[in-house]
Amino acid sequence: MIRKLLIANRGEIACRIARTASVMGIETLAIASAADVRATHVLACDDVFHLGGNTPEESYLRGADIIAAGQEHGADAIHPGYGFLSEDPxxxxxxxxxxxxxxxPPPSAIRAMGLKDNxxxxxxxxxxxxxPGYHKADQSLNVLRQAAEEIGYPVLIKAVAGGGGKGMRLVExxxxxxxYLTAAQSEGRSAFGNGRVLIEKFIPNARHIEIQVFGDGQSCIHLYERDCSLQRRHQKIVEEAPAPYMPNAVRAAMGSAAVRAAExxxxxxxxxxxxxxxxxxxxNVDSFYFMEMNTxxxxxxxxxxxxxxxxLVAWQLRVASGEKLPKTQSEIVFQGHSVEVRLYAEDPQVEFLPSIGTLHHLIFGPGLRVETGxxxxxxxxxxxDPMIAKLIATGPDRATALQRLLxxxxxxxxxxVKTNRDFLIxxxxxxxxxVGKFDIGLIGRDLPAMIEVTPPSSQEWALAALVSMELSTLAQELEFQGFSIFTPSRQQVVLLCQDxxxxxxxxxxxxxxxxxxxxxIVSLHFVEQGWRVVGERQIATVFAxxxxxxxxxxxxxxxxxxPLDHTASVKSHGAITAPMPGL
Structure with missing residues (x-):
């Protein structure tokens, strides 16, 4: 069995691997960039090697230094997680x-599946x-254009290397x-150092369904499917298992094909x-096509x-230690339903741009499996990557799992930071x-409605005003002292929301x-949990x-x-007042 494991990654997956290794009694060695000196994955491990640098190229992609760190710190194994060096043969x-x-997997397997055309x-x-598509080596414009004509529009142009939707264009x-060919080739060269592309028939109303496989070098089994059809620009957002409306015959056919591919x-x-x-x-058994393998x-x-x-991490560690597959295919039986969403620090109102900043307050809802770093x-x-967490809910059926996740x-x-929480909701x-009847194009079709925001109510403006004054402690002290004044104090607050x-x-x-x-006029009173609008339920609040x-x-x-740093022009019933009154 492995004694000490270097985890060549960061964030939630490094924490995830460290958790299983700890349960198995395996000592863990983290690696950390300068930006991650006090990161959660570092605290989750027994030992740490500081790579320095900030960008991936300066830190988590320094393969030779990572291997040397493992040797110097007594590690006898390296787990790459996902991303970074995980699929570098x-x-x-x-x-x-x-x-x-x-x-x-063996380097030969990674290499065999590393280029989509091969x-x-x-x-x-x-x-x-x-x-159906063109997967050959000739990359001349005329050959590729002719291939697209023969396949029939619409077609997808895909970079042969990498993934995550980079180097991919739909041509109608x-x-x-x-x-679009020029754009796909340029993106492929920039992201993966390879400008080669393939041309494929575009499948309308497509679903993205993947099969989890596991092998020990001698044989392979499948661990059923996941539906990953909810995507934005080819990036997965929601994943679930099993896939909705999956006939057993199709499940068996896809599982058999996946095992054959792996073997x-x-x-x-x-x-x-x-x-x-x-x-x-x-x-049906004729409706699925191989797309790629993630090794x-x-x-x-x-x-x-x-x-x-x-x-599955425990399985990886056991198989890497030389053990055979822990179970046979007939022993793999699924129960219930599970759904995962990816919670990101990003702004849906601005093209989902990453939102950088300090997490002043972070509490995950109850009833969830939380994978975070x-x-x-x-x-x-x-x-x-600005992922905050993966949130997973499981239940005896799909409806229950969705209810718990929501x-x-x-x-x-x-x-x-800004997040995609409301978009996910x-x-x-x-x-x-x-109802479970959706395809890859759902988000693209209905995105404007999904990210639409409604203006705050008067009650919400009022509550925010009190929260901004940080009066909770003062109000509580006044209540305990039985203190009051004959005339209520009157103060002014300026707030900005949604422009x-x-x-x-x-x-x-x-x-x-x-x-x-x-x-x-909105009436509020202070209770143990904070300020509350009279007649309304309690709303959790934070001022940071x-x-x-x-x-x-x-x-x-x-x-x-x-108010000590700024003046402001404030519209009130069509008028403008300035400067901002002090508190």
Whole structure:
């Protein structure tokens, strides 16, 4: 068995691997960039090697230094997680050449599946269906244009290397082909150092369904499917297992094809065979096509673990130590349903741009499995993927799992950065997703409605005003002292939300407040949990970095300018007043 494991990654996956290793009695060695010196994954491990640098190139992609660190610190194995060096066959080979255990598939398998065109040719030879397309070496414009004509529009242009939607373009008519080809080639060269592309028939109403496989170098089994069809720009957002409306015959056919694909390359460890499925009608055994193989542990592996009651990281460590597969195919039986969402620090209102900043407040909702690599006080860095957490809910059926996930999301509180929380809530309540009949294009079709925001109510403006005044402690002390004044104190507060600025008048008398918002009077009182609008349910609130956060089903964030630092022009009933009154 492995004694000490170097985890060549960061964030939630490093924490995930460390957790299982600890349970198995394996000592763990973290690596950390300068930006990650006090990161959660460092605290989760027994030992740490500081790589220095900030960008991936300066830190987590320094393969030779990572291997040397493992040797110097007594590690006998390296787990790459996902991303970074996880699918680099040269790094895998270098680990083995250094006399260390590589917790992953053989370098030859990674190399065989590393380029999409080569992988598709391998699958064709193994009698596994692939999407009709052009996968050859000739990359001249005329040849590629002719291939697209023969395949028939619409077509997809795909970079042969990498993944994550980079180097991919949908071309719906011949006149656009050259422009999109140039863009795909340029993106492929920039992201993967390879400008080669393949051309494929575009499958309308497609679903993205993948099969989890696991091998020990001698044989492989499948661990059923995951539906990853909810995507934005080819990036997965929601994953679930099993796939909705999956006939047993199709499940068996896809599982058999995936195992055949893995055994073709002598696969070992965890991997995923991804299929594109024609969702224009009921699924059948002729409606799925091989797309690519991910030769690593997938981001979305928790939903598979949840329905099978397995620990895939433990399986990886055991197989890497020389053990055979822990179970046979007949022993793998799924129960229930599991759904995962990816919670990101990003702004849906600005093209989902990453939101950088400090997590001043972070509480995840109840009833969820949480896979995260951050905690309150951590910085969401500009150097790495801005994922905050993967949130997973499981139940005896799909409806229960979705209900638990939705409730957990609504009760998740994050202050300090913008997030896609409200977008995920909207997505989980989309009618097509609720009934399980959706395809890859759902988000693209309905995105404007999913990210639409409603203006705050008068009650929310009033509550935010009191939160911004940080009067909770004072009000509580006044209540305990039985103190009151004959005339309520009257103060003014300026708040900004959704590009709207309001001047709000607050009258206080002990633990009671009367707040005027655009001529509407809102009554609030202070209770043990904080300020509460009279007659309304309690809303969780936080004040951090001059912002008031209201954690409702639609999260509200109010900017609170510091009156000592600024003046402001405030529209009130059509008038403009300045400067901002002091408190």
């Amino acid at each position: 040269d790094f895998a080979q270098a680990v083995l050449d250094a006399g260390l255990i590589w917790v992953g 992988a598709k040719l391998l699958m064709q030879n193994a009698k596994i269906p692939v999407v 008519q011949a006149s656009d082909f050259e422009v 073709t390359i002598g696969y070992s460890s965890a991997g995923t065979i991804e299929f594109i499925v024609d969702g224009s009608g009921p699924l 690593r542990l997938q981001v979305e592996h928790p939903v598979t673990e949840e329905i099978l009651g397995l620990d 951050v905690q309150t006080g951590d910085l969401v860095s500009p150097f790495y 409730r957990g999301l609504k009760l998740t509180q994050i202050a300090g 909207s997505l989980l309540q989309h009618p097509e997703f609720i 709207e600025t309001k001047l709000i008048h607050v009258s206080l008398k002990g633990v009671r407040a009367s707040v005027e918002v655009d001529g509407t 970095a001059r912002k008031a956060y209201l954690f409702t089903a639609e999260m509200r964030v109010f900017d609170c300018p510091d």
